[in-house]
Amino acid sequence: MPNDDPLWVKASDQTLDFVWCGEKTRRYASLQVRIEATGAEPSGMSSFVAGGVFDLERGQRFSIQQPPEGAAWQEPDPAVVTNGVSAIFVYTGSSAKNLDGLRVTFDLERADPKPAGFDWLGPSGRWLEDPCGTGTSR
Helix, strand or coil: CCCCCCEEEEEECCEEEEEECCCCCCCEEEEEEEEEECCCCCCEEEEEEEEEEECCCCCCEEECCCCCCCEEECCCCCCCCCCCEEEEEEEEECECCECCCCEEEEECCCCCCCCCCCCEECCCCCEECCCCCCCCEC
16 A cells, blocks of 8 residues: 655565655664565566665665665565566664564555656655655656
8 A cells, every 4th residue: 555655665686676755763773674576587586685774864775785874784685586576675673573663565556657767656656856855656
């Protein structure tokens, strides 16, 4: 289900890049990114779990290759699903068992059609050129 947390995602070169566009968050100790794919080969799920002490500040970027500063991937999935991605889930929390922070869902099956040059997808399903700036959205 789409939500209002100002986190944006962009797929590029077999990775996912994220950018936080809100106010500075509280400190977290766990980050989980789950990628689900359906209807394409290979289908399935990739999951990434990071631990450490970190927060997110406006304009801060991280990716499935490089977690936020202060965090380290503990359980990277070597087989990143990139074909037929249907949803991306991002969770943060005080521990891996207590994901009480951000809960962002990107539902690609319900997203608006992607216009040329608009690479960043928000949880609302809209695309932007520059999510933290004043760029155009579609």
